[in-house]
Amino acid sequence: MANFILRKAEPKDVSDILRLIKELAKFEEMEEQVVLTEKELLEDGFGDHPFYHCVVAEVSKDKQSIEGYTVVGFAMYYFTYDPWIGKLLYLEDFYVMKEFRGYGIGSEILKMLSETAVKTRCSGMHFIVAEWNTTSIEFYKRRGASDLSHEEGWRLYEIDKCNLLKMSSRR
């Protein structure tokens, strides 16, 4: 089966996007951590100022999944800025439903994102990968990805809401 199309997500895709976000979170054993709602995805992705962009993979009705879904994969990305080189494409989420893997959908999505990055004059694509996710690491390394955490020693930090509020209310 090679009959799929890739297209820019539309407002109508929001419930499928949320479904796939949750499926990917489940794979990472973090499903209950998804607090985002369809309403937020709609406002944040399809309002005046989109905070993210999505590409979805869709199959025809006759090839739909067991549960009846035709949107079978997605990638969520946005643009970031490196003060040394400028614009970058940041790949945030990337997932293809298990039963639709092995058909090149993932490769095609990454190819499309590469084109988007080049067209918008980005210097590169960044993304994070869990260190235990060897399958994904290999998928990316085959396409020339390098581990900046390893090469350059960068560690990702977070100041959560509670500590932000603490700081913003300090005298």
Add this chain to the structure above:
Amino acid sequence: MAHFNLRKAEPKDVPDILRLIKELAKYEEMEDQVILTEKDLLEDGFGNHPFYHCVVADVSREHQKVEGYSVIGFAMYYFTYDPWIGKLLYLEDFYVMKEYRGFGIGSEILKTLSDTAVKNRCSSMHFIVAESNKASIDFYKRRGASDLSLQEGWRLFRIDKKNLLKMSAEE
């Protein structure tokens, strides 16, 4: 000396922003890696769709310690998107000139950014720190920052322009 002013960067600040970006890169021994120009910074930060935002710290003429410079610190940030929780504020660059440290400018900048994050309904602030940079790590940890690379095992990856072009040209 506590006479400094924090404000949103304006187009006229672009030369100072580039100067400070280069100073920070120099501190990381990477000054020759800064290929961004004032023209890029102007288009990318002050056009129809800003790819980054900046807060600058400036001092009045009589308080200048370094001849000719009134803009003596900055923070560059943008908004990113977490598919589980929504908007985040991403702190990309953060630097105060050496002669102006110890006066609370860095703290005030971080406080301003915290206000911005909360006002924009961001769930948290993310940033990367070089694992060798103990002084910065302590500065952030004192404000409640946690090392997600340590806690969650995330590694930052990059696919550079050369490999993006390779992928986008593949059949």
